[in-house]
Amino acid sequence: PAAHAANWIAIQGTEPADAKPVKLFGFIQGTYEQSFGDPVTGLTSSNLAPHNGHQAIFNTFGGDESTSTFNIRRARLGVRGALEDTKINYFLMAEFGNNAITRVDSVALTDASVTFNYLPGARLRAGRFKMPTMDEALEGNPFAADFINFSAIAAQLVQENRVQAGATPAENAFIGGNSAFRDVGVQVFDWFRQGQMEYTYALAVSNGTPSIGTDDNDDKDVTGRLQASYVFQGPLYGAHRQELSAFVWRGEGKRDYQSDSYRRLRQGVGIHYNRAPWRVRGEYVHAAGMIDAGINPAFQGGTPNVAPTGKAKGWYVQTSYTLTPNWELNLRYDTLNRQYDNAAQERVFKTWTVGGQYLFNPKARLMVNYEFRDLEAPQGNADARRIADAMADRMLAQAVVTF
Amino acid sequence: PAAHAANWIAIQGTEPADAKPVKLFGFIQGTYEQSFGDPVTGLTSSNLAPHNGHQAIFNTFGGDESTSTFNIRRARLGVRGALEDTKINYFLMAEFGNNAITRVDSVALTDASVTFNYLPGARLRAGRFKMPTMDEALEGNPFAADFINFSAIAAQLVQENRVQAGATPAENAFIGGNSAFRDVGVQVFDWFRQGQMEYTYALAVSNGTPSIGTDDNDDKDVTGRLQASYVFQGPLYGAHRQELSAFVWRGEGKRDYQSDSYRRLRQGVGIHYNRAPWRVRGEYVHAAGMIDAGINPAFQGGTPNVAPTGKAKGWYVQTSYTLTPNWELNLRYDTLNRQYDNAAQERVFKTWTVGGQYLFNPKARLMVNYEFRDLEAPQGNADARRIADAMADRMLAQAVVTF
Amino acid sequence: PAAHAANWIAIQGTEPADAKPVKLFGFIQGTYEQSFGDPVTGLTSSNLAPHNGHQAIFNTFGGDESTSTFNIRRARLGVRGALEDTKINYFLMAEFGNNAITRVDSVALTDASVTFNYLPGARLRAGRFKMPTMDEALEGNPFAADFINFSAIAAQLVQENRVQAGATPAENAFIGGNSAFRDVGVQVFDWFRQGQMEYTYALAVSNGTPSIGTDDNDDKDVTGRLQASYVFQGPLYGAHRQELSAFVWRGEGKRDYQSDSYRRLRQGVGIHYNRAPWRVRGEYVHAAGMIDAGINPAFQGGTPNVAPTGKAKGWYVQTSYTLTPNWELNLRYDTLNRQYDNAAQERVFKTWTVGGQYLFNPKARLMVNYEFRDLEAPQGNADARRIADAMADRMLAQAVVTF
Known part of the structure; x- marks a missing residue:
């Protein structure tokens, strides 16, 4: 892509010295997705047997078990800019596309923040913006993401989908949209250079x-992140900084669910190395509390479940190779062990993603991904294992334009 | 209006050579509508008799049978542009006004597409955009539409309103907003010039x-359109091209409804002639499957109905005359024979629309329309005929500004 | 703030001679709010006793009785401009933040209007825009409002929250969002200068x-406003006009509620004086019909109530003092006597607000407000008085950036 391995905390929270007062920007991601699943058979429990002959929900895209779809994955419009002296900058963006953010409302604000760059060593950002968590969350997706889908740890552990508990699990429902890694609050942040090092x-x-x-x-x-980078080459706001970075982050809070309040902890470490023509990144995430426990039953019409005291962990490693200025190859392995503390409910996701990208120019690219997907319920009952076995491979193609 | 008889497939899917990378645009249509109906009387069936003394829904604009209303018919904001070499262009637009598109969500994306102009003779457009159907659907409404309301064939046959079947018809409900003639997918398209001819x-x-x-x-x-034009005068992206064009189009797909899947076919032919000071256009549309069968009962509180295997057909002819650079006169006759295959449910709509427009400048105009409306249920029962008889004339005034 | 005491009718409805055809603008208000209430105790009636030990709704910000919150109070994006000769201008704006406007839909159009400046003495504005009512409603909030919250008369009497009556009051529900002082219609307006006087x-x-x-x-x-200003200094579109103004306004209409139609009347008078370093403003509002009667019971989970024939009145006086170009001090007293015509339901709101603002530059400021709040139910029963007694003080801080 056109940008990678940047200091996202700096790039998204501040503006460069030459920033304009009002800059309109945005992007469009038009996607085609296809899954290759077969209907589930052999379910025996009384509540699951009626689903025999149907596709599991993770192989489908819509109400009548569609296994292929066009989609406006993202369509965002925003304004950002800096006031006169760049001491103050702002960032406003809304999502008009179709994804978990717009699950309830068809258009939703994603970002609305103001940064005050007055105190030395302590810039202050207020509003709604990306919390300082994992790199995959912080990177500017349209510019920098090498894969069309998020890794399982990003999608299931770090993104948040709030669920309203019903009188019975079948009456559970999502409350509003996906967090998109964001929250409303204040952040103090800054960076410091020492030779080639940046903290x-x-x-x-x-x-x-x-x-x-x-x-x-x-x-x-309360969410915090520390990051150390050895910058081989490239300026702070550059799109092609070459660097070796390591980081650690942790976020903790409480969530009300049913009639109680539960701790939600997410933490992780990661490293990325970017030196042309190679890029390599790995991240590990651990989660405790308020674990997305999937859609149950795992068929169209199922409802979202939460394991309020559950635990999960996972990691990914990805690498990208620049073949020519226009062509890149991408490979990722990602895995998630969800509810590893609960034998019956434990689910292990393992996905190899092979991808290629064609960059028309710095603002437009075409991406193709093939996902070899595997889901296991190692200690689940027979029905659970049958459903898990049904997880099929998936192919995605995406056109991306940023403006 | 300021534009007419253009090659809308080209104008909306591509950008001219001098296009900017980011162009903010939009328009506002502020409307006043008044209908002149009398309450329905004489209904005798047990389910309709309670509606005696009430206005039929097609004469009203809101909950308490209002017969007059101000409205923000459309308020749209968009961004479009071309990347460096115009080999790639994009189009993003959202509706903030009050119409059938925003029936469920108050703001909705209408367009988000990217066009790749690389292959000779085969430009590729991906995302959400207007499907290649009738001229009335394709023309840029704020710039080019000569009438405030769509013809019946455009509104009822080509636009799509998806309905969720309830346990009883009284529990039917619309799913999301009106299609606005658009869908999400990919399109291959191009045009070719040969002397004065353009294909x-x-x-x-x-x-x-x-x-x-x-x-x-x-x-x-799958939707396709072929068009041949003899261009008297004017460039491709010009607002005032003079031409004689003929076209044919066809779109077919399947829709899930109740527990089945039904074919939805729409097809049409049309011709337009534009040579100052006259413009004339006519279109015929035939529809099979998933026919909007109106609101039933046809009073406030009724629910939408669908004839999943029904048929319908209709046409319109319209003409416009440019009196002076500021004044235009408009006349249209449009008719729709809905469910002509079902005696009891057949409805015939016939409307004469007389209009005048004052063009303040190329970006602002004031339109006034008077619609002489007639609805018939030729083989319907007595109650159906009484309700149909109630369809009254309507007057509309609309201020339009584009930017 | 950066603007005050301007001719808002003129500034919002027209454009200055140097206006551009398309100007993108907007603002962000990021807020932190804290209330200092104690749970209500001592309730004795059978329907209220279950709420003992809970915070009254006016001391909370969310479902689980939160007493502190960050919020995107407002995040708006708009486009305004004038066509070639400024004879026609337009104004389009949408709310992406979280407030009563976006109670139902997460994004909502606030303004979409077109003004035709052709007839001498009678400019015509059509679309959705602020109705000509009180000064506090008309002033541009991000530029001009000296306080973070509206006065009680603005929030409860002049803003409108439409309520759908349920079969029982517990099933009442809001219909759509708050009016934000706006409506859809047409307005004729203009202003006239005579020496230092402006009408x-x-x-x-x-x-x-x-x-x-x-x-x-x-x-x-039908809503009208008359205003007379003695302008000490400053041009019409200036941000810092110094003036003494007096005005009177009245708006009347009908609202359907339950099975009847009720008159809704709002009227007021006001005066403002602006001469550096002082600004003083006072307004009185009287209301009859369709009075917001609060949330009942006044705890999380309560539903909105309306007094369809109720009456209310109130006023505020506020003053601001410019200490330095960057610092301002603000003080307001506001009071509302709601349903003064109904002994049991009468509620009297009295609030002193003390505030300070730091202006970083004309486009960014930081505001802090402390509200000493008092609510009385002078002739209410013991439970009503206990709940009223619970109204607690509140502290707010807000970062504002306009662009």
């Missing part, structure tokens, strides 16, 4: 409510 | 889901 | 439907 910190206090909205309890989330 | 083709494969969203089945829609 | 009038006819949408009845609202 960055960010500490945020936030509502802990994934959708836009006021806080529903008085326990605020 | 254009477009072939699209798309989800067949009117709202933004993933496909709900694996049957994709 | 302004505005007369609007509108739907009387707070959300975007068509009118639900045929009774249109």
Whole structure:
């Protein structure tokens, strides 16, 4: 892609010295997706047997078990800029595309923040913005993401999907949209250079409510990240900085669910190495509390479940190779062990993603991904293992234009 | 209006050579509408008799049978542009006004597409955009439409309103917003000049889901259009091209409804002639399957109905005369024979629309329309005929500004 | 703030001579709010006793009785401009933040209007825009408002929150979002200078439907305002006009509620004086019909109530003092006597607000407000008085950036 291995905390929270007061920007991601699953058979429990002959939900894209779809994965419009002296900058963006952010409302604000760059060593950002967590969350997706789908740890552990508990699990429902890695609050952050080394910190206090909205309890989330980079080459706001970086992050808060309040902890470490023509990145994430426990039953019409005291962990490693200025090859392995503390509910996701990208120019590219997907319920019952076995491979193609 | 009789496939799917990378644009249509109906009387069937003394829904604009209303008919904001060499262009637009598109969500994406102009004779457009159907659908409404309301064939046959079947018809409900003639998919298209002749083709494969969203089945829609124009005068992207054009189009797909899947076919032919000071256009549309069967009962509180295997056909002819650079006169006759295959349900719509427009400048105009409306249920029962008889004339005034 | 005491009717409805055809603008208000309430105790009636030990709703910000929250109070994006000769101008704006406007839909159009400046003494504005009511409603909030929250008379009497009556009051629900002082219709207006004096009038006819949408009845609202200003200094479109102004306004319409139609009357008078370093403003509002009667029971989970024939009145006085070009101090007293015509339901709100603002530059400021709040139910029963007694003080901080 056109950007990678940048200091995302700096790039997204501030503006370069030559920033304009008002810059309109945005991007479009038009996607085609196809899965290759077969209907599930052999289910024997009374509540699952009616689903024999149907596709599992993770192989489908819509109500009647479609296994192929065109989609406007993302369509975003934003304005960002800096006031006169770049001491103050702002960032406003909304999602008009079709994804988990716009699950409930067809258009949703993603970002609305103001940064005050007055205090030495302590820039202050207020509003809604990406919390300082994993690299995969922080990178500018349209510019920098090498894969069309997020890794399982990013999608299932770090993104948040709030669920309203019903009288029975079948009445559970999502509350609003996906967090998109964002929250409403304040963040103090800055970075420091020492020769080729660059040290960055960010500490945020936030509502802990994934959708836009006021806080529903008085326990605020606290999220922090530390990052050290050895910069081989390239300026701070450059799109092609070459570097070796390591980082660690941790976010903790409380969530009300049913009639109780539960701790939600997410933490991780990672490293990335970017020196042309290679890029390599790996991240590990550990999660405790408020674990997305999937759609149950795992067929169209199922409802979302939460393991309020569950645990999960996972990691990914990805590498990209620049063949020519226009062609890149991408390979990722990612795995997630969900509810490893609960034998019956434990699920292990393992995905190899092979991809290629054609860069028309710095603002447009075409991506193709093939995902070899595997899901296991190592200690689940026979039905659980049959459903897990059904997880099929998936092919995606995506056109991306940024403006 | 400021534009007419253009090559809309080309104008909307590509950008001229001098296009900027980011162009903000949009328009506002502020409307006043008044209908002149009398309450329905004489209904005798047990389910309709309670509606005696009430206005039929097609004479009203809101909950308490209002017969007059101000409205923000359309308020759209978009960004379009071309990357460096115009080999790639994009188009993003959202609706913020109040119409059938925003029936469920108050703001909705209408367009998000990217066009790749690399292959000779085969430009590729991907995303959400207008399907290649009738001229009335393709023309840029704020710039080019001569009438405030769509013809019946455009509104009822070509636009799509997806309905969720309830346990009883009274529980039917719309799913999302009106398609606005658009769908999510890919289109290959191009045009070719030979002397004064211009030939254009477009072939699209798309989800067949009117709202933004993933496909709900694996049957994709296929829609194509062929067009031949004799251009008297004016460049491709010109606003005032003079031409004689003929075109034919056809779109087919499947829709899930109740527990089955039904074919939805729409096809049409048309011709337009534009040579100052006259413009004349006529179109014929035939439809089979998934016919909008109106609101039933046809009073406030009724629910939408679908004839999944029904048929319909209709046409319109319109003419416009430019009196002075500021004044235009407009006349249209349009008719729709809905469910002509079902005696009891057949409805025939006939409307004469007389209009005048004042063009303040190329970007602002004031339109006034008077619609002489007639609805017949030729083989319907007495109650159906009484309700149909109630269809009243309507007056509309609209201020339009584009930017 | 950066602007105050301007001719808002002129500034918002027209454009200056040097206006561009398309100007992108907007603002972000990121807020932190904290209330200092104690749970209510001592309730004795059978329906209220279960709420003992809970915070009253006016001390909370979310579902689980949060008493502190970060929030994106407002995040708006708009486009405004004038066509070639400024004879026609337009204004389009949408709300992406989290407040009562976006209660139902997460994004909502606030303004979409076109002004025709052709007739001498009678400019015509059509679309959705602020009705000509009180100064606090008309002033551009991000530029000009000296306080973070509206006064009680603005929030409860002049803003409109439409309520759908349920079968029982517990099933009442809001219909769409808050009016944000706006409506859809047409307005004739203009202003006239005579030496230092300036006279302004505005007369609007509108739907009387707070959300975007068509009118639900045929009774249109009529709203008018007269204003006389003695301008010490500063041009019409200036941000820092110094003046002494007095104004009177009145708006009346009908609203359908339950099975009847009720008159909704709002009227007021006001005066403001602006001469550096002082600004003083006072307004009085009287209301009859369709009075917001609060959330009942006044705890999380309560539903909105309306007094369809109720009456209310109130006023505020506020003053601001410019200490330095960067610092301002603000003080306001505001009071509302709600349902003064109904002994049991009468509620008296009294709030002192002390505030300070730091202006980084004309486009960015930081505001801090402390509200000493008092609520009385002078003739209410013991439970009503206990709940009223619970109203606690509140602290707010807000970062504002306009662009």
